[in-house]
Amino acid sequence: MDISVLRNSILFRDFDDTEISELLKALNAAEKKYKKGTMIFSSGEITDKLCFVTTGSVTVESNDMWGNRTILNLVSEGQFFAESYALLPDVPMLVDVCAAEDCGIIFMSMKSLEKLGDTVRSRLLMNLLTITTRKNLHLSSRSFHTAPRQVRGRIMAYLNTVSVQKHSREFDIPFDRQQLADYLNVERSVLSNELSKMQRDGLIQCRKNHFEII
């Protein structure tokens, strides 16, 4: 397994290559490839696997019985997902996870945490804690993006966050139109329409997933 991406991950912060290799073995790490659109986890499944995205990206989403999709999170290369379910192994997943692009995922068994020595284990726990707290902030920030009652408000809330993160008024977003609509919990056509209006009103410029706030 290629550990170059893992070396820079939060999980293995302060671990050297030898330690990482040993840990991967202890955690039964295994990589799997997925084609765009494939479902990686379905709501109701139980897992103890911490998942790491080596290439591509996945969406964490809720698909209700009427076919509405809500994207809770987009997880890209170098990030983790399913950490909560991995650490609470009796809780069935509430979400689906889908390959947003062709992607590679490394699965690590958290059940195996117990087998680790005290020191290594506690260093790993600290890193896991960083992952889960950051994920928490991510989940809350989506709440801000969907808090405004109107579509324009939601778009602005989202674009502002991205702009702040990237330290620039001009940036790319990781979503296509349908994904952005599903993330902001609005109709795709209404989103497209509102983006057009916002350009006419001189608020933003956009082309595909490149945006500029004016």
Added chain:
Amino acid sequence: MDISVLRNSILFRDFDDTEISELLKALNAAEKKYKKGTMIFSSGEITDKLCFVTTGSVTVESNDMWGNRTILNLVSEGQFFAESYALLPDVPMLVDVCAAEDCGIIFMSMKSLEKLGDTVRSRLLMNLLTITTRKNLHLSSRSFHTAPRQVRGRIMAYLNTVSVQKHSREFDIPFDRQQLADYLNVERSVLSNELSKMQRDGLIQCRKNHFEII
């Protein structure tokens, strides 16, 4: 400080009374009382304090510039809040925290974690991990409650969750009408109206915050 409530908290699981007392001292624990409606934290503040609700309850909420309130979470007696901000002490809070009722809060400094011995520290970290992962699930479940496009769908999604949690078709909810509206991201009057319709349609029965699903 009265540690009887803390004894049963997730944070101190597997700690005995002596250990808890020592930990409270090490973490500079201090209790403070708040009147209903008081703001405990404001968006933008920075804190390293893990907060525990001894009595009453608080809401974690986002108040935007147009005066819209969105309740992300209601934290009741025996639960924690601000854990993400406490553990990522350079991140300013995105949310406000308000006393939903008269309440008591114990503040514990997470900066002081470093001072602890390895063993105690790692036991505490494991418990913190449980707190943050559970909080994660809580945050995602709100996303399901607000995912349906229509008010009735949101109400049903929420009531279903509560019903499952309480193992009963009949239960009390912790929200009043305004709070429930702010949690589900809908207008209070529209919520009241829809609840009436749902009763006429024979879907539910409700009086104040007591509900029955039929």
Added chain:
DNA sequence: GAAAGTATGTTGTAATTACAACATTTCAGG
């Protein structure tokens, strides 16, 4: 138990969104 204050229910209208249907643009393979 009256008064004042707070919470909840009801209604109408204006504004917004959902949804469907179709037009246009973009992109990947042949």
Added chain:
DNA sequence: CCTGAAATGTTGTAATTACAACATACTTTC
């Protein structure tokens, strides 16, 4: 450089929601 498939944009209408204004019910305090 065609062609089909996918993504994005546009528009109109039906349905839903926001908002304000008011009515009713419930609580708390004196």
